[in-house]
Amino acid sequence: MTAPVAEDLLRELTPQVLGALVRRHGRFEDCEDAVQEAVLAAAVQWPAEGMPDNPRGWLTTVASRRLIDQMRSDHARREREAATAADVGPEDVPATDDTLVLLFLCCHPTLTPATQTALTLRAVGGLTTAEIARAFLVPEATMAARISRAKQRVRAAGGSFVLPHGAEREERLQVVLHVLYLIFNEGYTASSGRELHRADLAHEAIRLTRMVHAQLPGDGEVAGLLALMLLTHARRQARTTAAGDLVPLDEQDRAKWDRGLIDEGVELVKASLAGPALGPYQLQAAIAATHADAATAEETNWPQVHALYLILERIAPNPMVTLNRAIALAEVEGPAAGLALLSTLDGDERMAGHHRLLSVRAHLLDQTGDTAGAYEHYRRAAKATASIAEQRYLESRAGRLRTRS
Template sequence: MPEALESVVGHLLRDLAPQVLGAVARRHGDVDAAEDAVQEALVAAALQWPRQGIPANPHGWLYHVALRRFTDHLRSEMSRRRREDAVATAVWAEWAFVPPPDVELGVEGDDTLRLLFLCCHPALTPASAIALTLRAAGGLTTAEIASAFLVPEATMAQRISRAKASIKSSKLPFTLPDGAERTERLGAVLHVLYLIFNEGYASSSGPLLQRTDLSNEAIRLARTLHALLPDDPEVAGLLALMLLTDARRAARTGSSGELIPLDEQDRALWDHGLIAEGVALVSGALSRGAVGPYQLQAAIAAVHDEAARAEQTDWPQILALYGVLERMSDNPMVSLNRAIAAAMVHGPEAGLRQMEALDGDVRLRGHYRLDAVRAHLHERLGHAERAIAHYRAAAERTASIPERDYLTLKAARLAAAARASQPS
């Protein structure tokens, strides 16, 4: 079977997985069992579709296979409890009246969007709800989620497991919320979409810098959510942030997939249609008066995107926006980005001084970006040995191969330049 078809099947399965999981979980209210059933359906599809061809209704095919697997597991469990016949009869009778789901369900019927809200369950803490939703609806691995939360992988695995158990034991209805309850869960849903997009735009591990399947799905869901809640400024702000950031995608990597930093990108490759759309969204959101963190981040992205050349970037405005954002959120990455902006406005020494406060933050302990930023600032100051040491330390700590290669190359070039400058 041609590799092209296998690639199409792989992309299709990644796109459909959260939608099918949402449909099965919405029907049965058991995320853990639904996830197992959907995984088995995905394996079956990955084996059969490349040989037999993609079915006319792939969403419906996966849904029904997953439902059969779910029913099989349920029948097995009931058999163990000596109640197989009665329960199986009830399950199959109910299933007989369920029509195959359509792929296009509209805003209110989008099963992935439903799953986002459903996983942000009132039985869970916000952190647990976000972690579970990233796993179920976002398709992120436990390691990727742990990286986003700046915690060990084992800790995140326990958190996700407890979240599933809490929903199962709570006995609360597993339904799409409306009114005030949907508003309460909205913050967690937005944060999930933000983290899914970030992992897609800058993958935390592996050989690829970008995972467009994740970033595209996050944008799709953000558009759907914006259509559902068009007057919410933070929903608009998040969508604007995604569009303004994703607009640079084509310029972020070279011909071999190597990382190209923002100040070296060919801005002619940026998607100016997405930039215009994002600027319009964030401008409209900011004009409504209630300013939130996603609007501020979108405003920062807009300042970068509206600069025709890197040297024309309005860094004082970016520094001011990061100052407001830092006061609004307890996020060490915001403080690190503010230190970078301070270095661009007031010089590298100012950035290094601001970074000293981050050394005691346990959430950033051992994070490669601390060393990467320090390396860049020391390089600007002409401190070659310090810059080389920090570039090498950052390369050792990142799990992203393109990031590692970029940092290693920076260290090697600095070392070669230092040797060349020495008298023979």
């Protein structure tokens, strides 16, 4: 077995093994540490010695022994359980997959979105603390402390390893979906650093959302979120040049879009919209599907995009939704109409100095012929973002205007 194959399998099995241990023993924090020890042992042994007949049983045995040793003595040796681990028959391993329950636990309402995200990537995604730290550009020690505090808060809050019911379940599911959405967004457009993409985070968000969808196939918003991720991720290869420079949607080579992901995403959108309820992820997916349906940027059905944003703005008001509606409105009624809508965001503290508001205003000002105003806003936008790729793009737009004036 090669190391990459082992790594993929371990990421799939990690939440299943952790769920089995937490269900059996409680002690989420200790179980998570034990599972990570087992995963580390497997990452070393499986590529060298071959995969056991029952990898999930192997991991469960190693993690269980590590946990029991930890309970018995603070001086338990990590090598013992890995060296003596015996292959366990399927009957010794719970048949249930507790991944969804584990996701609910990691997205406990007492945690902040940042800690929910980190804990989800560690416990459910199977990423190491170092990998998560690198993804969010913080020292490993800082991320380790954040994850440790998150586990302690879950324990202190008395988080139980059961799926909530009724309204509480729906509320908690929305938190789970929001965390997965945040992970995907950070992977698709990194908030800082030199690279525009962090493909590992985007892939992980899609993988985890697929798992949730497999367990809740009838939930429209779960299907909508998965569709949104697939339709958005389908454009990844066209979003940058060979040098890593950003390519905006209207300039992308659509032949580079992944048609397989688009087809899957469109089918999910159709299925989700057929349900009785309509949520924000379904609407965003429908917007993404409208863009994907256009063979060229000029063929985009902008009236439909604007209509969908109007509905989204009504059911889930958010300044970013209004900003995106302004772009669509400008395509339908002209840049002046888009600028008028943007002006309604000027008093919103959440958007004060945001590079997206500045860059969209620059784009629309340029369309009205206000070259000086557009140049100034592009320059301000470039200074307001921590993403090097976005900085380069915005500065290049300002440079073109300077040359033109």
